Amino acid sequence: MGPSGRRPGTSGARQAILRAAREQFGRHGYDAATIRGIAAQAGVDPALVHHYFGTKEGVFVEAMRLPFRPSEIVDTVHDDAGTAGERLVRLFLSVWESPASRDALQGLIRSAVSHEQAASMLREFITKELIGRVATVVDRPDAQLRGALVGAHMIGLGMLRYVLRVEPLASADPDDLVALIGPTLQRYLTG
Amino acid sequence: MGPSGRRPGTSGARQAILRAAREQFGRHGYDAATIRGIAAQAGVDPALVHHYFGTKEGVFVEAMRLPFRPSEIVDTVHDDAGTAGERLVRLFLSVWESPASRDALQGLIRSAVSHEQAASMLREFITKELIGRVATVVDRPDAQLRGALVGAHMIGLGMLRYVLRVEPLASADPDDLVALIGPTLQRYLTG
Numbered sequence: 001m002g003p004s005g006r007r008p009g010t011s012g013a014r015q016a017i018l019r020a021a022r023e024q025f026g027r028h029g030y031d032a033a034t035i036r037g038i039a040a041q042a043g044v045d046p047a048l049v050h051h052y053f054g055t056k057e058g059v060f061v062e063a064m065r066l067p068f069r070p071s072e073i074v075d076t077v078h079d080d081a082g083t084a085g086e087r088l089v090r091l092f093l094s095v096w097e098s099p100a101s102r103d104a105l106q107g108l109i110r111s112a113v114s115h116e117q118a119a120s121m122l123r124e125f126i127t128k129e130l131i132g133r134v135a136t137v138v139d140r141p142d143a144q145l146r147g148a149l150v151g152a153h154m155i156g157l158g159m160l161r162y163v164l165r166v167e168p169l170a171s172a173d174p175d176d177l178v179a180l181i182g183p184t185l186q187r188y189l190t191g
Numbered sequence: 192m193g194p195s196g197r198r199p200g201t202s203g204a205r206q207a208i209l210r211a212a213r214e215q216f217g218r219h220g221y222d223a224a225t226i227r228g229i230a231a232q233a234g235v236d237p238a239l240v241h242h243y244f245g246t247k248e249g250v251f252v253e254a255m256r257l258p259f260r261p262s263e264i265v266d267t268v269h270d271d272a273g274t275a276g277e278r279l280v281r282l283f284l285s286v287w288e289s290p291a292s293r294d295a296l297q298g299l300i301r302s303a304v305s306h307e308q309a310a311s312m313l314r315e316f317i318t319k320e321l322i323g324r325v326a327t328v329v330d331r332p333d334a335q336l337r338g339a340l341v342g343a344h345m346i347g348l349g350m351l352r353y354v355l356r357v358e359p360l361a362s363a364d365p366d367d368l369v370a371l372i373g374p375t376l377q378r379y380l381t382g
Contacts (some may be wrong), residue, residue, distance in 0.1 A: 106304070113301045113354055123355050131357070142367070148351060148360040149371060156347020160339060163304055164314050166322065169339040176333070180340060184375045 016042040017049055021063035026117055030060060030124035057129050064108065064121075067101030074133035077189065081137045085186030089178045092154050096162050097174075106163055109155075126151060138189055146188045153184060207233040208240055212254035217308055221251060221315035248320050255299065255312075258292030265324040268380065272328045276377030280369045283345050287353050288365075297354055300346075317342060329380055337379045344375060 020042035024033040035056055039046040053059040061069050068091075076091055077084040095101050111118035135147035157177075160166045211233035215224040226247055230237040244250040252260050259282075267282055268275040286292050302309035326338035348368075351357045 110304045113297070113304055113350075119355055123357050126351075126355070126357055142371075144359045145363055145367065145371070148357060148363075149348075151357070152347035152351045152360065153344045153375075154347065155350050156343035156345065157340075159304075159346050159350065160317075160343045164310055164317070166314050166317055166339060166342070168335045169343065172336055172339075176336065180333075180337070180379070184344075184378070187375065188371070 013042070013044055013048060014052055017044060017052065017059070018063045021059045025060060025063065025121050030056075030121050030128065035059065060125060060129075065104045066108070067098065067104050068095050070129040070133060073130065074136070077134055077137045081190055083186075084137070084189055085184070086178050086182030088150065088154070088185050089181045090174070092157070093174045093177065096158055102162055105158065109159070109163065134189075149188050150185050153181065153188075157181065204233070204235055204239060205243055208235060208243065208250070209254045212250045216251060216254065216312050221247075221312050221319065226250065251316060251320075256295045257299070258289065258295050259286050261320040261324060264321065265327070268325055268328045272381055274377075275328070275380055276375070277369050277373030279341065279345070279376050280372045281365070283348070284365045284368065287349055293353055296349065300350070300354065325380075340379050341376050344372065344379075348372065 017038060021033075021038045024038045024041060027033075028037070033056070035049045036046050038059060039049045042049075049059060053062055057069065057071065060066070073088065073091065076087050079087070096105065108118075108122065112122045113119070131144060131147040131151055133147075134150055135143040138146050140146060157169075161169045161172070208229060212224075212229045215229045215232060218224075219228070224247070226240045227237050229250060230240045233240075240250060244253055248260065248262065251257070264279065264282065267278050270278075287296065299309075299313065303313045304310070322335060322338040322342055324338075325341055326334040329337050331337060348360075352360045352363070
């Protein structure tokens with residue numbers, strides 16, 4: 001046992017799984033890729049993939065170095081749907097404010113607008129794990145569309161504030177943004 | 192005189208001006224580039240640049256192959272500020288629905304997220320000619336920020352609907368989008 005209490009080779013297996021995951025997601029897309037396929041390519045047992053990363057969402061988040069798990073976002077919405085708008089804006093801003101997360105998100109946007117393969121992976125992931133989950137709290141026939149509009153507003157905010165750094169958005173106080181944008185998201189969710 | 196009634200060489204001068212404009216905007220940014228500098232580099236009189244393209248905005252729009260003039264957007268808002276939200280969404284969707292415009296906008300987003308020079312040009316242009324103009328109709332101390340939020344929502348809509356093609360946004364009926372998003376923009380403008 002090493003000083004971390006892990007068996008030697010653990011980190012090697014973990015890295016092999018992430019490499020295999022990037023290839024499988026790239027080749028088959030998010031929906032069609034499976035933990036079984038990822039494990040086979042990495043030469044490990046599927047149980048080890050579950051052990052390290054939990055779900056397919058967890059593998060994707062780690063493989064793509066996403067700075068957050070969409071399921072956290074859904075918890076935010078589920079906690080109290082009536083005030084979810086403001087909390088969603090605040091959570092989104094806090095993720096982007098960390099420089100490491102910002103680099104990861106910027107890299108993701110960059111590949112998605114330049115490579116159809118990356119776009120397709122991200123599309124399926126956003127649809128299923130983000131919009132699909134947000135939509136479960138919207139009590140309307142057009143719940144998926146409303147969930148997508150929440151996503152659209154947040155992605156545009158990220159683009160203008162953090163990627164293009166357009167003023168006065170780039171240096172606006174987060175509290176002002178929460179006060180202005182919160183009611184918009186709230187209307188999409190429950191309005 | 193050619194069949195178009197123009198003197199021969201007209202199209203050559205026009206192309207030389209656009210080439211010079213792309214270089215001048217790239218080197219100096221949108222704010223610092225001047226019609227005089229563009230004309231000097233193209234070897235023509237500044238009056239000819241004004242003749243072909245009107246304002247600096249006009250030169251930029253043609254040089255970057257933008258599918259619309261921001262001043263059209265402002266006209267939309269000025270016409271009747273009380274209903275501008277829905278009309279802005281409709282105008283935005285109609286620009287993206289044309290395949291040629293879509294390619295141009297996608298190319299622009301692609302370079303802006305990958306090249307700091309392109310990002311900087313676009314940032315200054317969006318700030319001055321789009322947000323600045325929209326903000327003139329907002330009767331609030333935070334008019335610029337509200338104008339920027341209108342832009343953020345529209346850019347995010349473009350990214351998800353047309354670039355990433357996320358469902359159900361990608362195939363949503365434009366009328367449904369106008370009905371859902373119009374009130375959001377209206378609240379940013381006059382709410």
